[in-house]
Amino acid sequence: GQQLNQSPQSMFIQEGEDVSMNCTSSSIFNTWLWYKQDPGEGPVLLIALYKAGELTSNGRLTAQFGITRKDSFLNISASIPSDVGIYFCAGLNYGGSQGNLIFGKGTKLSVKP
Amino acid sequence: KAGVTQTPRYLIKTRGQQVTLSCSPISGHRSVSWYQQTPGQGLQFLFEYFSETQRNKGNFPGRFSGRQFSNSRSEMNVSTLELGDSALYLCASSPRGQGAARELFFGEGSRLTVL
Numbered sequence: 001g002q003q004l005n006q007s008p009q010s011m012f013i014q015e016g017e018d019v020s021m022n023c024t025s026s027s028i029f030n031t032w033l034w035y036k037q038d039p040g041e042g043p044v045l046l047i048a049l050y051k052a053g054e055l056t057s058n059g060r061l062t063a064q065f066g067i068t069r070k071d072s073f074l075n076i077s078a079s080i081p082s083d084v085g086i087y088f089c090a091g092l093n094y095g096g097s098q099g100n101l102i103f104g105k106g107t108k109l110s111v112k113p
Numbered sequence: 114k115a116g117v118t119q120t121p122r123y124l125i126k127t128r129g130q131q132v133t134l135s136c137s138p139i140s141g142h143r144s145v146s147w148y149q150q151t152p153g154q155g156l157q158f159l160f161e162y163f164s165e166t167q168r169n170k171g172n173f174p175g176r177f178s179g180r181q182f183s184n185s186r187s188e189m190n191v192s193t194l195e196l197g198d199s200a201l202y203l204c205a206s207s208p209r210g211q212g213a214a215r216e217l218f219f220g221e222g223s224r225l226t227v228l
Contacts, residue, residue: 033217042117042203042219043156088156090217101146101217103156 006089006104014112019076021107023089029102031092032072034063037106038085046087047074081111115140117220119204125226131192134223138185138206144168145187146217147179150201159202162187191225199227 004023013019023032031050035043047058049065049072056063060077072089089104118137126132138145147159158171162181179189185206191198201222208216 035219040221040224042119042205042221045216045218048216090156101158105155 004089004091004102004104006107008107009105010108010110012110012112013079015079015081017079019079019083019109020073021087021089022071022073023091023104024071025091025102026070027091027102028069029072029091030069032063032065033090033092033101034061034072034074035088035090036085037088043088076109079109079111081113084109084111117204117206117218119202119220119223121223122221123224123226125228126194127228128194128196130194131190132194132225133188133190134202134204134225136187136189136204136206136220138187138204139208139218142206142208142218143185144207145181145185146205146207147187147189148203148205148219149173150203150222151199156203159189194227196227199225201225 004025006023033048034046036046037043046061047056047063052065052069053067054065062075064073066072076083086106086108088106090101092101117139120135144163146161149157149159159173160167160179161169165181176192181187201224203219203222205217205219
């Protein structure tokens with residue numbers, strides 16, 4: 001099925017470093033959601049974005065809804081070992097319901113203490 | 114407030130069998146969606162229910178079905194299991210059922226292995 005282009009696919013960083021990941025699409029979205037998934041668990045919602053240009057923070061996490069409505073970014077500052085996991089972006093096609101929620105393939109983050 | 118509860122967490126079936134998975138949404142949430150997650154395909158939408166009615170369906174064969182009860186609990190069924198059905202099946206609930214979806218809250222999933 002249709003999916004967003006999420007990059008990078010994986011990252012291996014040192015504790016304390018900042019992390020950036022992004023999602024792009026050829027379609028316009030009116031909602032962007034960012035999730036984190038730990039092994040064997042379901043995705044946990046981190047940040048939700050509803051307006052183009054919106055910048056929202058959740059602790060060390062900051063996400064932005066791109067002005068074009070076709071992309072979104074997630075930044076993690078001063079990474080710590082518990083940030084390890086897979087991060088997913090999800091976009092909602094304009095005017096759609098939950099059935100139109102499209103997920104990226106994820107960014108696997110590894111943090112070296 | 115209890116989160117989304119899925120049962121069973123793990124199960125093993127053989128080809129040709131059928132399986133039923135259960136999901137209890139967050140209290141007050143009336144919208145429930147199901148997703149299949151595999152390493153190769155990522156998160157794929159199965160179907161969405163609101164007020165006991167299927168609102169949307171993904172591109173899965175008819176062997177995959179679901180339903181929602183009056184208390185918003187939902188079940189999904191997979192009949193004539195195939196090896197490729199091995200996956201993590203995730204249920205998600207949302208506080209909104211009309212118009213654009215907002216926050217989607219996932220359960221821990223049911224890990225199905227088909228032998």
